Amino acid sequence: MGLISGLKSSLQQVRESLFTEEEQKRIGIYGPPNAGKTTLANRIARDWTGDAVGPESHVPHETRRARRKENVEIERNGSSVNIDIVDTPGVTTKVDYEEFLDYEEFDQDEAVRRSREATEGVAEAMHWLREDVDGVIYVLDSTTDPFTQVNTMLIGIIESRDLPVLIFANKIDLDDASIKRIEDAFPQHETVPLSALEGENMDEVYDKIAEYFG
Amino acid sequence: MPHQCTDCGRTFEDGSKEMLSGCPDCGGNKFQFIPADAVDESVEANSPGDPPSRGSSAGAVSKAATTVRDWVGGGSDEPDRPSDRDGPASESPSGEWPKSGTEDYDTPAEKAAARTSDEPTASADASTTTDTTADTSTADTTADASPADTSTADAQSEAASTTHADPDSDDGSIHARTADDEDNAQASARSDVVSPDELPDGTATPPADASEAGGGHAAESGAATDHDAPGVAGPSPDVTDDRHEAADPADTQIEDRPDLDELRDELNQQFESIKILNPGQYELNLMELYDREEYIISLREDGRYVIDVPDSWRGED
Numbered sequence: 269m270g271l272i273s274g275l276k277s278s279l280q281q282v283r284e285s286l287f288t289e290e291e292q293k294r295i296g297i298y299g300p301p302n303a304g305k306t307t308l309a310n311r312i313a314r315d316w317t318g319d320a321v322g323p324e325s326h327v328p329h330e331t332r333r334a335r336r337k338e339n340v341e342i343e344r345n346g347s348s349v350n351i352d353i354v355d356t357p358g359v360t361t362k363v364d365y366e367e368f369l370d371y372e373e374f375d376q377d378e379a380v381r382r383s384r385e386a387t388e389g390v391a392e393a394m395h396w397l398r399e400d401v402d403g404v405i406y407v408l409d410s411t412t413d414p415f416t417q418v419n420t421m422l423i424g425i426i427e428s429r430d431l432p433v434l435i436f437a438n439k440i441d442l443d444d445a446s447i448k449r450i451e452d453a454f455p456q457h458e459t460v461p462l463s464a465l466e467g468e469n470m471d472e473v474y475d476k477i478a479e480y481f482g
Numbered sequence: 483m484p485h486q487c488t489d490c491g492r493t494f495e496d497g498s499k500e501m502l503s504g505c506p507d508c509g510g511n512k513f514q515f516i517p518a519d520a521v522d523e524s525v526e527a528n529s530p531g532d533p534p535s536r537g538s539s540a541g542a543v544s545k546a547a548t549t550v551r552d553w554v555g556g557g558s559d560e561p562d563r564p565s566d567r568d569g570p571a572s573e574s575p576s577g578e579w580p581k582s583g584t585e586d587y588d589t590p591a592e593k594a595a596a597r598t599s600d601e602p603t604a605s606a607d608a609s610t611t612t613d614t615t616a617d618t619s620t621a622d623t624t625a626d627a628s629p630a631d632t633s634t635a636d637a638q639s640e641a642a643s644t645t646h647a648d649p650d651s652d653d654g655s656i657h658a659r660t661a662d663d664e665d666n667a668q669a670s671a672r673s674d675v676v677s678p679d680e681l682p683d684g685t686a687t688p689p690a691d692a693s694e695a696g697g698g699h700a701a702e703s704g705a706a707t708d709h710d711a712p713g714v715a716g717p718s719p720d721v722t723d724d725r726h727e728a729a730d731p732a733d734t735q736i737e738d739r740p741d742l743d744e745l746r747d748e749l750n751q752q753f754e755s756i757k758i759l760n761p762g763q764y765e766l767n768l769m770e771l772y773d774r775e776e777y778i779i780s781l782r783e784d785g786r787y788v789i790d791v792p793d794s795w796r797g798e799d
Binding site for chain 1 (some may be wrong): 761767
């Protein structure tokens with residue numbers, strides 16, 4: 269609770285303290301678990317602020333609370349775009365502690381706790397989507413099938429709110445990545461291929477962010 | 483007429499493979515079978531609806547049978563699937579009536595049945611006339627069993643009637659589910675590879691009509707057929723009554739009710755935003771999570787949520 273209200277109040281302060289002509293945009297990074305949302309958020313934050321957003325992990329649902337990096341100033345073509353990055357927990361329709369048991373580091377209690385937190389995280393992400401974002405970066409693992417209930421539903425919600433959205437086809441450094449599969453799944457949106465981990469194609473990523481959310 | 487569709491009356495030669503995938507005319511999948519020895523005695527092979535060219539009493543018999551069959555057949559069109567299945571079963575005994583009874587016996591009974599076909603008393607009349615308590619009870623058993631719409635019950639009743647009746651004359655009248663039937667099925671299957679001559683005698687019969695076959699039988703001595711009458715005639719009004727019960731939509735409604743409740747439960751569950759299956763196992767309704775004003779911030783394993791509602795933000799940390 270504290271984190272959220274903290275974010276909320278700090279957002280308020282940021283709003284009040286800013287006297288720029290442009291309104292600061294809150295860009296939510298959404299997507300299914302383990303798509304690389306935090307890796308992307310960290311990449312963006314490190315590139316433009318020097319700090320990270322949060323710990324990355326190969327374990328799904330590592331991010332179980334929305335994390336925010338404020339006042340990320342991205343410079344493009346001589347002008348700058350100021351955004352808040354909100355890294356959200358992976359959205360899913362099913363959380364099962366047993367999937368955490370596959371990772372050696374968790375015993376059952378820890379797995380159950382993580383799964384409860386992950387579920388709370390989904391609720392939080394959905395709440396943020398409703399209340400607090402002005403644009404969405406939708407991150408997909410380009411090695412997996414994009415035609416899922418979660419993706420369809422989330423993108424539907426985003427479209428229903430008329431939010432600007434960019435589809436990021438992440439993990440293009442992997443052999444079985446297919447950008448086309450993602451482009452075909454959501455032809456109504458622009459798809460940007462990248463590897464957040466390797467930093468591939470980040471120039472285009474920032475161009476598009478400035479173009480869409482600036 | 484070794485095989486006849488009990489729905490539309492279409493007949494099939496013995497060994498015919500047409501009926502293996504249901505009656506080509508009406509799609510029915512219940513057929514009656516008249517073995518050769520029974521049909522041999524019949525005089526003509528007319529279609530079911532044709533009036534017989536026999537004596538007046540035999541004419542009355544088959545006319546009554548036709549009337550009853552028409553009535554039963556017409557009735558079986560109305561009900562839905564399950565009762566439809568019952569319909570043919572009830573129809574087949576009625577088709578046999580004239581065959582198993584003598585003119586003296588059957589004509590009044592059947593006239594009564596034809597006249598008062600809407601009343602259950604027809605069956606009572608039939609069994610009272612014949613004084614055969616065993617058969618009456620058999621008929622009653624049939625009445626009790628068949629509301630369940632099980633074809634086994636019908637089969638049993640037919641088998642029961644067979645037991646009470648003269649085996650020889652009865653072989654002619656009993657169709658469907660006797661041991662004969664299986665032989666026939668085998669023969670039918672076998673007819674793919676063997677010539678018709680090699681098939682069992684009982685299955686290689688000239689076509690004939692059930693009611694006509696009955697007319698032939700009517701000429702037989704009364705003893706066996708007297709006995710036969712209640713066994714076969716008894717069930718049909720009863721079964722007919724059952725068919726009326728089965729036709730009642732209440733039958734299907736009762737089956738539907740639990741489904742409706744399940745559906746309602748399912749719908750209610752879908753409105754839940756987070757469903758706790760087990761500790762650590764959750765299903766999430768994203769739309770509901772997105773739509774709701776209040777915000778679930780923590781989960782308790784007993785199914786309770788801790789929620790925060792708008793305008794109650796507190797500024798800690």
